[in-house]
Amino acid sequence: MAADELIKEQLKHLPHRPGIYKYYDDKGIIYVGKAIDIRKRVSSYFNSSKQHNKKTLKLISQIKRIEFTIVDSEADAFLLENNLIKQHQPKYNILLKDGKSYPFLCITNERFPRVLSTRNKLNDGSRYFGPYPSVTSMYVVLELIRTLYPLRTCSYNLSQANIEAGKFKVCLEYHIGNCKGPCEGLYDEAQYNDHIQQIRNILSGNLTVAKNYFKEAMSAAAADYQYELAHQYKQKLDLLDDFQAKSTVVSHTLTNIDVFTITSNEKCAFINYLKVMNGSIIGTQSLELQKKLEETDQDILASMIMQLRSDFESSSKEILVNIDDLVLPLEGVTVTVPQIGDKRKLLNLSMKNALYLRKEKESMQDKSKDSNEVRIMETMKRDLRLTELPKHIECFDNSNFQGDNPVASMVCFRNAKPSKKDYRHFHIKTVVGPDDFASMYEVVTRRYKRLIDEGASLPQLIIIDGGKGQLGMAVKALKDLGIYGQVAIVSIAKRLEEIFYPGDTLPLYIDKKSETLKLIQRLRNEAHRFGITFHRSLRDAGTLQTELTKIKGLGPATAEKLLSKFKSVKKIAELSQQELETEVGKSKARLLIDYFSQTAK
Incomplete structure (x- = not known):
């Protein structure tokens, strides 16, 4: 029997009952769906094909066989569908398929527990917190914990017998003050466990216990005239206050809530998830999903709510959404669309994030490859708060090996691309010895004095490879030439990729994945490569003699x-x-x- 005839015959025997249906091609399952009435839903694919879009028609053309499973209710059908999609990952079902595992913080189940980062949850009695939406957000919390409390990082078995036998010796972490030496019995176990309990509270979103502890310790130290110790506790209290200030506090009247919003176009759906605990947003995730068939916003959002709550291990009993008639098979959980008050403000915040993601993605899709350079320059103009589009950028770097053949380089980018004909090398002429600051003043002066004398146009942006010192000398050069203020100038420090502005003591930290930082890094690396190549050419091969x-x-x-x-x-x-x-x-x-x-x- 041919495939078409087999399907027609199967349609006649499908039940008018709730359940799930599976479509197969020659290789396996290609789609899983749920229905209140299996026969009506499946028949709609084949009886009204003129109303379907191209993707659905392609799915129908590949169906060779249909299977179904009857369940007791629509909620049961929903759960079974979700499980089968995760298990088989059919190509026509919407699903997050990136295989990404989220990071956790783990308090180990051992004597003198450690606090570690991990992506693998083990059934070993340890306590896991998270998951965190990104490694960066996880490490911010981990760094706070390690700054507040002197925890051990070693993996020794610190049993009482091992410690008393003197099997271990304190390491560098002890000598620099990051650990108090439990391996030699120098750290009181009761106090250590009290710190671990405070850490559990912090990781659960409750900072009150830890803050009260440091307040009392600070007051006790001050009363005992131990002012230096009191100051140390004050610094730790300030760290907690600063960390709490950076958390988005929604409302102290709201407890544990999940917020999901969706917006979509013909091709994609954009979803935002906010996880709220103790009145603060502790997790957020924005997703773009490619539509496979003719999924409604209700179907997409319902599926993603189930998956995201599972991924982020949410047990919140209240879910806020932005669309009506959403059915979720979650017992004891309320799903509402708030209209007023703090919950409505929270929903609007989530919706802003979803709309921002949609606007960003649609903007990127609308622009052709030829406009990539314009987009990058517009992003850089916005990120660096420039007044002009940086069509012409110049970057300076010193190449100085302990005073041996000091040189400098300048590279030029036009329309976000290298303009190698405008690259320049400089022999340092007026500076004796390895003085990067004076060298920077010399090359910037020489470069722009020549442009001024030639009547050539100045760049819209100057980038200095170095910290505030090199930037200050470059600014002095521009001021002495009378062109400071006509050209934007910044510097990039290598260690943390900080962007410094003239006269601003605080650096700008740009998103590590942003096009602005990537272009600045590319300029910096190109200037460095160009300078090193020149420096190398000035030396005899193999004669670099250093300590x-x-x-x-x-x-x-x-x-x-x-x-x-x-x-x-x-x-x-x-x-x-x-x-x-x-x-x-x-x-x-x-x-x-x-x-x-x-x-x-």
Whole structure:
């Protein structure tokens, strides 16, 4: 029997009952759906094909076989459909398929527990908090915990017998004050466990217990005339206040609520999720989903609510949504569309996020590849608060190996692309010794004095590779030339990718994934590459002699790499072992650590 005839025959025997149906092609399941009446719903695909869009017609053309399962209610059908979609991931069903696992913070189940980050939840008795929407948000909380409390990070088995036997010795973390040495019995277990309980409260969204603890400790220390200790507790209290201030407090009258909103166009749906606990938003996620068939907003949102609540382990008994007639098979959970009050404000906030995502995505889709440069420049203009579109950008970098052949480089980007004919090299002429600040003043002065003398146009943006010191000298050069204020100027510091403005003590932190930062990094890296290439050409091959090349096992290439980035041996010596390992690997990092340890004696 042909496939079409088989399907026609199957349609006649489908039940008028609630349940789920599965469509198969030659390879397996391609679609799972739910229905109050299985026969009516499935027959609608084949009896009114003229009303379907192209995607649905393509699905219908691939169906070779139909299976169904009867259930007792529509709620049961919903749950079964959701489970089967997760299990089989049919290509015509909407589903988050990125395989992403969210990060958690874990308080380990052991004596003197540790606080760790993980993506894998184990049934080992440990306490897991999260998940967090991003690694960045998780590490912000972890850094706060480690700053407030001196917890151990080692994986030793700190049983009473092992400690009394003297099996362990305190490590560097103890000597720098990050740990109080429970491995040698130097940390009272009761106090340690009290700190762990405070951490549990913080991770659960309750900061009151920890704040009261530090307030009482501060007052007791002050009453005992231990003012330095009191100040330390005050600093930790300030950290908690600052962390709480950065959390979006919705309303103290709201407890645990999930908020979901959806907006859509013909091709995509855009969903925002806010997780509210103790009156504050502790998690947020925005999603773009490609529509597969003719799904309604109700169907899409209902499916995503089930999945996101599962992913974020939400047990909230109240859900706020922006669309009516939403059916969810969640016992004991209320689903409402609030019209007034704090809950309505919360819903509007979620909707703003969903609409912003939609606007952003549609804007990107509407622009062709030819307009990418304009988009990038407009983004940079907005992010850096420029008054003009940065069509012409110039970036400066010094290349100075302890005073050996000091040079500088300038690269030029026009319309967000390299303009290599405008690149320039500079021999440092007026500066003696390794002085990056004076060198920056010289090259900026020479570059723009020449443009002024030639009557050439100035760039809309100047980028300085370095911190506030180099930026200050570049600004001084522009002021001495009388063009300060005519050209925007910023600097980028390498360690944390901070953007500094003239006269502003606080740096700007741009989203690490933003096009603005990526373009600035590209300019910086290109200027660095261009300068190093020039510097290399001025030296005889293999003649770079530095203190680093005297270290047995460390070659000129490694020395050049480190010095080109950190500028001096002194700055390299200040790096941590982890930072060195990131740059040159474990074995060479160990050689450097050993060498600097010996020379420091």
